[in-house]
Amino acid sequence: MQPQQFLDLVQCAFFESNTQRSSAEQVLLKYKDECPDEFMVYCASAFSNRGIQNRIRVACSTLVKRLVGLIHPPSNQIIWLACSQKTKSDVKLKFMEQLIDPENEIRRSAANTISEICAIELPRQEWPDLISRLTTNSKHTDILIKVSAIMTLGYICEALKTHQSSGISENDSKVILMGICVGMDLNEQTLEIRLTAIKALQDSLYFMNNLFKQQEIFTYVKNLILQNAICNIQEVKHKALQCLIDFVKQLFTFLPVFITELYQTTQVSFENQGEISIAAIEIWNTICAEMKEEIMQNGNQQTPESNAVDCCVQFFKKNYEGFLLPFMRNLLLDSGDVDDEYQGLSVPDSSCKGLAFIIEFAGVNTYELVKNFIQNTITHQQWEYRKASVMAFGALAEVQTKEIEMLIKSALSSLFTCLVDQHYKVKKATAQTLSRVAENYPQCFHGHDQANQMLATLLDQLNNKISIVQHLIWVFVYLTEQLQQFNMSIFCREKFTILQHLASTSVRPDIKNSEIALIDTAFMAILNIIYSVTDTKQCNDYLIQFFQHIQLLESGTQVPAEIKFHLEMGLMSAMHGCVVRLDDSTTPESVFESIMKTLSNVDSRVKNDYFYVLSGIAYAFKKKLSKYSSQLIAELNKPLSEPDDMDSFKTALFCLADIARAMEEEFVPYMNILIYFFGLIKNPNFNRELKLQVYNAIADIILGLKEKSFQFLGDLKEILKLGFAASMDLTKSQQNVDQDYAERLKETMTSFYTCILHAYCEPNVPNFDLRDTVDWFIIFCTEMCNLKLKPTIEYVRLTLCCIFDCSHFFQTVPETKIKLKDFITSDFVIELIRKMSQYNEKDYQECVSFAKQLLNDVYGFQLKLY
Numbered sequence: 001m002q003p004q005q006f007l008d009l010v011q012c013a014f015f016e017s018n019t020q021r022s023s024a025e026q027v028l029l030k031y032k033d034e035c036p037d038e039f040m041v042y043c044a045s046a047f048s049n050r051g052i053q054n055r056i057r058v059a060c061s062t063l064v065k066r067l068v069g070l071i072h073p074p075s076n077q078i079i080w081l082a083c084s085q086k087t088k089s090d091v092k093l094k095f096m097e098q099l100i101d102p103e104n105e106i107r108r109s110a111a112n113t114i115s116e117i118c119a120i121e122l123p124r125q126e127w128p129d130l131i132s133r134l135t136t137n138s139k140h141t142d143i144l145i146k147v148s149a150i151m152t153l154g155y156i157c158e159a160l161k162t163h164q165s166s167g168i169s170e171n172d173s174k175v176i177l178m179g180i181c182v183g184m185d186l187n188e189q190t191l192e193i194r195l196t197a198i199k200a201l202q203d204s205l206y207f208m209n210n211l212f213k214q215q216e217i218f219t220y221v222k223n224l225i226l227q228n229a230i231c232n233i234q235e236v237k238h239k240a241l242q243c244l245i246d247f248v249k250q251l252f253t254f255l256p257v258f259i260t261e262l263y264q265t266t267q268v269s270f271e272n273q274g275e276i277s278i279a280a281i282e283i284w285n286t287i288c289a290e291m292k293e294e295i296m297q298n299g300n301q302q303t304p305e306s307n308a309v310d311c312c313v314q315f316f317k318k319n320y321e322g323f324l325l326p327f328m329r330n331l332l333l334d335s336g337d338v339d340d341e342y343q344g345l346s347v348p349d350s351s352c353k354g355l356a357f358i359i360e361f362a363g364v365n366t367y368e369l370v371k372n373f374i375q376n377t378i379t380h381q382q383w384e385y386r387k388a389s390v391m392a393f394g395a396l397a398e399v400q401t402k403e404i405e406m407l408i409k410s411a412l413s414s415l416f417t418c419l420v421d422q423h424y425k426v427k428k429a430t431a432q433t434l435s436r437v438a439e440n441y442p443q444c445f446h447g448h449d450q451a452n453q454m455l456a457t458l459l460d461q462l463n464n465k466i467s468i469v470q471h472l473i474w475v476f477v478y479l480t481e482q483l484q485q486f487n488m489s490i491f492c493r494e495k496f497t498i499l500q501h502l503a504s505t506s507v508r509p510d511i512k513n514s515e516i517a518l519i520d521t522a523f524m525a526i527l528n529i530i531y532s533v534t535d536t537k538q539c540n541d542y543l544i545q546f547f548q549h550i551q552l553l554e555s556g557t558q559v560p561a562e563i564k565f566h567l568e569m570g571l572m573s574a575m576h577g578c579v580v581r582l583d584d585s586t587t588p589e590s591v592f593e594s595i596m597k598t599l600s601n602v603d604s605r606v607k608n609d610y611f612y613v614l615s616g617i618a619y620a621f622k623k624k625l626s627k628y629s630s631q632l633i634a635e636l637n638k639p640l641s642e643p644d645d646m647d648s649f650k651t652a653l654f655c656l657a658d659i660a661r662a663m664e665e666e667f668v669p670y671m672n673i674l675i676y677f678f679g680l681i682k683n684p685n686f687n688r689e690l691k692l693q694v695y696n697a698i699a700d701i702i703l704g705l706k707e708k709s710f711q712f713l714g715d716l717k718e719i720l721k722l723g724f725a726a727s728m729d730l731t732k733s734q735q736n737v738d739q740d741y742a743e744r745l746k747e748t749m750t751s752f753y754t755c756i757l758h759a760y761c762e763p764n765v766p767n768f769d770l771r772d773t774v775d776w777f778i779i780f781c782t783e784m785c786n787l788k789l790k791p792t793i794e795y796v797r798l799t800l801c802c803i804f805d806c807s808h809f810f811q812t813v814p815e816t817k818i819k820l821k822d823f824i825t826s827d828f829v830i831e832l833i834r835k836m837s838q839y840n841e842k843d844y845q846e847c848v849s850f851a852k853q854l855l856n857d858v859y860g861f862q863l864k865l866y
Helices: 003-015 020-034 036-047 054-067 085-100 104-124 130-137 143-162 170-184 191-207 215-228 234-250 252-267 275-298 304-330 347-377 383-397 402-419 424-440 442-446 451-461 466-479 495-506 517-532 536-555 561-579 589-599 604-620 622-640 646-670 673-682 688-731 736-760 771-784 793-809 814-824 827-837 842-857
Strands: none
Touching (some): 003 020, 003 036, 036 085, 036 104, 085 143, 130 170, 143 191, 191 234, 234 275, 304 347, 402 424, 402 442, 424 442, 424 451, 442 451, 442 466, 451 466, 466 495, 466 517, 517 561, 604 622, 604 646, 736 771, 771 814, 793 814, 827 842
8 A cells, every 4th residue: 555545544533524535444454464664654654744734733642642552363462562663763863853743733632642652651651762762851841841751751641541550660750750849849830840740740640659668658648739729820720629629539638637728728719710619529429429438448448448437437527617618608609600611510509519528538528508508598599599408408418317307307308399480490409309308218209298299299390490300209109119118108109100100201302312311210109109109900901001001102203213212212111011920811812912902013213112911911921922923923034133232132132032932832943042052062163151041041042942942952062062161261261351251151051051951851850861961061160160260159059959860860871970079078169068058048948958858868978068
């Protein structure tokens, strides 16, 4: 390929919108595999050529950045490593030269691509002089060189973080850190250098933890960032506060030594400074989030993290007013204005989140202060105060204690007054707060003496603006989650009324594409209601209602396509929830026929949901299903023949398996599909994740057919052996992804073998066709369930159950019986049983009891568990 041809392809692949674009992309991808050296050289040469348009130069740089880490199929290593040393040196040189290009976008693109190459080379101790060169340049008198050097150091840090690389040496880390800190110096007059350096520090924190254990380094960097956070230059101050968000997250255990300094630095920025206030508050929100995670993970264990948590809790208890008062005053601001475009946050939203955290960690002492704020503002003439009151109520509701539950019970009716407020923003804030109360304190709704009026108000407000209704729908989701626990509640007694209102809300004509989530949320609540129903007549009524909704959707043309798609998805899920609670006697044949006819004509985009409903129908209507079997199998053939569409293939596969299991021997006319599935398993290029699902489907089909599918036993044994061998091979792989897959494959194969045994074996009937599989299984489980590999206890149970099945089915095959006796009484199996006995769950204890009885009654072996 000639250089100009290459540039034409880049132009087409990046900037054309016609059909040639895809073709150009494919040619470039093929070219980089066939000629990686030439590809990289062409990219670097074009990037360094100032006579070429900047957008083409940047596109060539982007190609290098995107492709260097991809696998090069012919050599099975990443493309950068597949290139010659000369090519790599030439490419690096050309990109380094562009760090002083007069155009900022070129310098930035060069730094970005250099960082990606560094992420590959630095952990391999390659390009050894780069860090020192950049650090030297970070002190250069030429501003352009200085900015580029610090920017590149920052991008290198970001790339290493993205690749989660820890291969960089401590010395290189220290050199990078010091080079970055030069740009953060308070005497640095160039704004771009200060901002670039702070961002670089933020990106470097990921792998600087060990350095910060050195007191001098930590103190120096901490002081530098805190000083920048009180800078008079607003951009520097904001960037430094944002950096502190990552700083406190990465260095959480260091908080005890600088939490007071941090508070003094950030407190002055809590109010009246827009995005700067958000950054200051988010520092403390991040600290609190880390505290919650640490408490959740480690409980009462004494660790450096738990010591930091204790320190923070004591600090909040001592200084809570310094947080609560400015945070509550911030709630008076208009939350409709987004002050931080990047994070999509407003000062009131951030303050509300912070308020909840401080209430949680400072505890009971804060309740009175927040309660007084709510009482003093909830009936205020100015809407800003009423909205602030409601938001403070919401923060209180985020914390779950008995004292707060009592406060909520006493004030919930006042909150409903705000739901019918004249001002839109008060209503919206109230709807948000009610969803928080419903999530954390559903009992306050269900047991309230004014629950009837509350339900009436909620249902009436479903006619409000969509932006308010979106939050009210969540109230119903949370209140319907455990209806069985509140069977005397009005929300339980009137669940059919609620369902009808939710269904009506989901088809409101004013829902826009950007508000489609409301439809999905409404059906979450509808499904909760369906799952709480046990009466089959009621389920059948619901089924018919949902079916009629689908009929209306299919016959009308007024509903926008995207909204129709989400409605049909929700209706399909609702129908599935109904049908699994029904049977052949509950739904008249004529209704069933109409349902089947309508469902087969739904939008092709919801075919997966249609197949999901069919699975439920197969489970419930076994007798009625046979009449439609030919139609259904024909519909499933298309997605089953296109495994590249993984989601559709898997859904169709599950559906087919459910149909086969329901039809049992009536599935015989369609059982030749097994031949297709055997071919997929044997195909080395077929997606291995899908192979797991194919194994499961084959197992379901043969369990339904049993001896009718005996003609396929040879193929079944072949794929059984393949699966056993693949599991054992992949377990030895050094790649985590292979080991993870091996874990799933071994569970699949153990279940698959169990299904084969149950499909073709009978107790006390000699089975010589499968006796060789027992030898395979003994080898397989000895290797795959070895306790040194730390198998899950559930896999131990699965393996033991399969071993016991072998014993059960092969007692009349003398040679196999002897082998099984030696195996079952071996130390290997006994240790598995002993391991199982350490778990108290019912399933595990029943397995141990069965093992004891089997060993005693069949093999005369007295099992000692200890």
